[in-house]
Amino acid sequence: MTRADLTERILEAKRRQDLSFGEIASRIGRDRVWLTAALLGQHPLDREAARAVLELLGLGSADEEALLTEVPTRGSGVQAVPTDPTLYRLYEVLGVYGPALKALIHEEFGDGIMSAIAFNLALERREDPDGDRVRITLDGKFLPYKW
Amino acid sequence: MTRADLTERILEAKRRQDLSFGEIASRIGRDRVWLTAALLGQHPLDREAARAVLELLGLGSADEEALLTEVPTRGSGVQAVPTDPTLYRLYEVLGVYGPALKALIHEEFGDGIMSAIAFNLALERREDPDGDRVRITLDGKFLPYKW
């Protein structure tokens, strides 16, 4: 059993239990975006969360629990340029606005990066008379280049 | 003269005038992120903005103005997978959190996408005792799949 096999198993159990990621996150008391990413194979879960999730999903062998708490190889199995339209729009934003964001980060903070490790992400629905909007907030620590 | 040539000319003039993108944006009264992207060749400027920018930079032939108001071929000249660390972190976020964002957009809104066209983007510095943070907000209209 690889982590990819386990992800598939989790998705099947979630479908069978008819649970949303939001519901799983609120039941075990973790952040929704973080937990979704973790269950999709991008973060390790601590032992307590692993147990709670597996139990909720009706899974839970020792192997599954151990595997779920291991640091995964992130980003494997994701397309370099995503074909799915929902994912592609995020990639497109990077192409159109990436160089502008780089220029402005340097104007605002100097030479460095927005950390993707000391980092969190939120997704919100914002009501709007012209059609509701998706608001995604990336929030990362600025790390200055430091020799 | 192509749009890429013009972008290079603009960057050289900006360097010579020792102006930041933020200063240019506030002088001509446009959004900072939007204008930076436009000057980097990703959006057309309306005639008024084009004139104001070119004058500010000490440029301004009729050709440059006309070219600056044309809809550009976006994203050309950008690497599919960026090598620059500041840009790469944004790409990495997409790899680690993209599938989670897709899943949660569908849970929250149903089948559809966050528009990258009816869309805006903000960059902010958030002070933090553990080190200041970069906050990037993507805000796009939700577009449901509709046959």
Added chain:
Amino acid sequence: MTRADLTERILEAKRRQDLSFGEIASRIGRDRVWLTAALLGQHPLDREAARAVLELLGLGSADEEALLTEVPTRGSGVQAVPTDPTLYRLYEVLGVYGPALKALIHEEFGDGIMSAIAFNLALERREDPDGDRVRITLDGKFLPYKW
């Protein structure tokens, strides 16, 4: 079972029942192009359509039904440049006429795109003494760039 597995299962059942996509679509009362794309793994079906299709095909486990109603990861499993001649001609049209279409969309509507989300597609046979013709109509909402 992944969505790709389910697509294969659907194609095998369709072959066994000797049904065309057109017949399936007319039996369950949905648009032919839309339903074909959906059964090939590109759209979720609503629960009612999912049940009707699965019954017609002699399938229908709870798992299959649940999977068929989930938003899929679109475009996965499709070649970036298709090798099949029937598909390739559509890709070739994009290479030969794409930049012209972009230029004319901007002349006609200003800066923006033809939505691929608020979008539909029709395929028609047009009789012609020189040989019948395939007519494909792409019809999408124009979305202006709007900050």
Added chain:
Amino acid sequence: MTRADLTERILEAKRRQDLSFGEIASRIGRDRVWLTAALLGQHPLDREAARAVLELLGLGSADEEALLTEVPTRGSGVQAVPTDPTLYRLYEVLGVYGPALKALIHEEFGDGIMSAIAFNLALERREDPDGDRVRITLDGKFLPYKW
């Protein structure tokens, strides 16, 4: 001077004369989509059209005219997967609906292709209270596989 050089020269002259592709096409009496593609380097012009276009644009050396009437190497200089959002949406349609179109062409006509050679294309603005729509019609001769 290569054909790509000539295309750039034509675009610069067109910008200077402040002419749209639609205006050029109606002045010299040719189809708008076809002529735009031709001026962007995808079709040869017959001698008469070449002369008319070059004169209209204030160009017209013997070399330019000769080059404009030569069959070009089509599709060179176009990205395999376009990054420009207006172009990308057309490519996305191919990914989402391509296999469905293939299946339905075969159901409707048997084994074969829609020709991209005996082919024409129209672009139209369709008014709609929910927002005007872009309608693109691909019309190609069906060619059956024939040994």
Added chain:
Amino acid sequence: MTRADLTERILEAKRRQDLSFGEIASRIGRDRVWLTAALLGQHPLDREAARAVLELLGLGSADEEALLTEVPTRGSGVQAVPTDPTLYRLYEVLGVYGPALKALIHEEFGDGIMSAIAFNLALERREDPDGDRVRITLDGKFLPYKW
């Protein structure tokens, strides 16, 4: 069972029966090149040929027969640049002589293509005292660009 699975099954049966493609073609009375391509998954067989081939090979479930008569997705599973030396030489010919063939097709026929659909192919052994030669004849209808 996909078409690729069926191709593998056919090759195993052919090996077991110790039949060449040439023998199969002559037994069921079809062109040798065409039938070989079809059995390798590149063309559908009509029902009669499908039955004859499957019987000859000692196969023949209803599923196999139905699958063999479906229009396949051509070219899938073939390398973009072939590594096999026998295949590579054909690809190399394209690199060395392709642009010359294009130029001469246009000189001889005007703007257009050699159809790969209204097309046939022959392979012949030509005796030669300096070593026998392979002669491959591509014969396709000329299709003029026609708007």
Added chain:
Amino acid sequence: MTRADLTERILEAKRRQDLSFGEIASRIGRDRVWLTAALLGQHPLDREAARAVLELLGLGSADEEALLTEVPTRGSGVQAVPTDPTLYRLYEVLGVYGPALKALIHEEFGDGIMSAIAFNLALERREDPDGDRVRITLDGKFLPYKW
């Protein structure tokens, strides 16, 4: 001056002299396909032919002559998968019929290849009431694998 520069210069002179490749070949008494390929940078010319061609085209510096007689780096500057439709159809033939040709070469000759070096190529127009046809004949020595 590289060989690619020289090819461009030759094409410009040919355009100016309004000569076809066929005319050049017959004037200097060489095979039309071979000479076209050579002038497009794929073969060296012997000194006599180089002189004759350059004179005919109104070129002829010592450098040009020397460069034209050097063995070129073949295939550079050609796309791995051609986008031009006239070229692409030849590539498509390779995808659809390549494996069949390989199988039949082995049935007919045993293990080995059709040489692309001891090789010639002819292009012919064949009249046909259903539309004239392009006939391309590849004729190469069979080379058996021989340790």
Added chain:
Amino acid sequence: MTRADLTERILEAKRRQDLSFGEIASRIGRDRVWLTAALLGQHPLDREAARAVLELLGLGSADEEALLTEVPTRGSGVQAVPTDPTLYRLYEVLGVYGPALKALIHEEFGDGIMSAIAFNLALERREDPDGDRVRITLDGKFLPYKW
């Protein structure tokens, strides 16, 4: 069973035994970095080490032992550009500092390389009040170009 299958089996046994690579290395008395690389399929183990590891992990068929002592095909299964952030940072260092390291190796030693074969690697934790640091030391024999 391929070496990749064996690696997966080893990782599952290690998870079940709840052993770290460091523990395995110290139990069988080998270098930690070297052994981890070997167990991940990048080096052969000598027979003694193979036996000790397999026993420790509760594995140990004759096939597994033989396979573990064979020289593997290194680097297969690793992404050309790694997506995992922990791996990517190492790749990024190569992009940012690679050319500088090359220049300085040549200044220091003359023309040649740092061997990756007569080579070892150490990983160390260095305590630091500003946050502990990872120290990785690459130590390879200098090999001068020598004809």
Added chain:
Amino acid sequence: MTRADLTERILEAKRRQDLSFGEIASRIGRDRVWLTAALLGQHPLDREAARAVLELLGLGSADEEALLTEVPTRGSGVQAVPTDPTLYRLYEVLGVYGPALKALIHEEFGDGIMSAIAFNLALERREDPDGDRVRITLDGKFLPYKW
């Protein structure tokens, strides 16, 4: 003038002055590895260092100084997989030992990365009777994943 142009100009001046990177670094009092990377276009120089370097090299227009102090787009112009043997060996180390380093970083520190930003690098010659050795030390802050 782009940053790549400036790098080329710096290398030409360095060659003309017959200076090594080590000499430049010691003359202006900066770290040798850092400065070499900076002069090769991977880091901005502060104004003082920029002036000192340019003066030392006999360069020094205002444009050059301004460009040298701008944050560059890092890693552009570097091959994804380097072909130069001196560089390739570093890439090879990543392929052979990367996954082992990842595993041991996680064993030693938990989930996180070695920063490539709060990072420094040293290159040293270590004498050895069997042939001198290159020792490269990567020293980066450990950054734990922290939501």
Added chain:
Amino acid sequence: MTRADLTERILEAKRRQDLSFGEIASRIGRDRVWLTAALLGQHPLDREAARAVLELLGLGSADEEALLTEVPTRGSGVQAVPTDPTLYRLYEVLGVYGPALKALIHEEFGDGIMSAIAFNLALERREDPDGDRVRITLDGKFLPYKW
């Protein structure tokens, strides 16, 4: 069973019998390099050799024997740029010395190639006080370009 499956089976049997390729070659009286390549799926074996090898390895179904005598699709399953260091060095030689070899083959023989079909290869250990050397000799017939 495909040829790749058979190769894996042969490698497993060889491991179990603890035989080297050299031993197998000398037992059945064939060239060592040629046979190793053949057993790794790159050449067909004649019936006699196939039987001898399979018997020696304790294999030998009729299917295996038939498959082993078929001309394989060469080079499939090999990486375009090999990651294994032992293989990569051979590829590196091609990058560093390839253009020189091409130039010298043309100086020595005129326009043409070294055949890779009428070709053999030897590997030898040459003792050397500074460390033994690997000597690989490529020996192929020169084939002049001949129309």
Added chain:
Amino acid sequence: MTRADLTERILEAKRRQDLSFGEIASRIGRDRVWLTAALLGQHPLDREAARAVLELLGLGSADEEALLTEVPTRGSGVQAVPTDPTLYRLYEVLGVYGPALKALIHEEFGDGIMSAIAFNLALERREDPDGDRVRITLDGKFLPYKW
């Protein structure tokens, strides 16, 4: 002037002087293969050889001499998979025989590589009644993996 510019300049001078690489090598007393590779930009020349070559070619600025003695970035400008048939055959040999060579190097020497640094290469014409043969000898020191 980059090293690539210099290579082009050298080739033009060589053409004008009508010198072969073999003649240049024998005039300045260096190995023919090594010098050809060096002049094609793959090795630095020592000062004496650089002077001799430049004088022989009628070149010789101080810049050219300095550049010619610098360690170049090897392999840049060479195609990953060569399209030239003379080069491709060498690449093909790698695909067909590479894995066999790896297996036999390990049988003969144990785990390690043939060095491409402590390495030389010879090219020879071997007369043969069936057609002369090209013999290429790769001779490299065996380097055992050594931690």
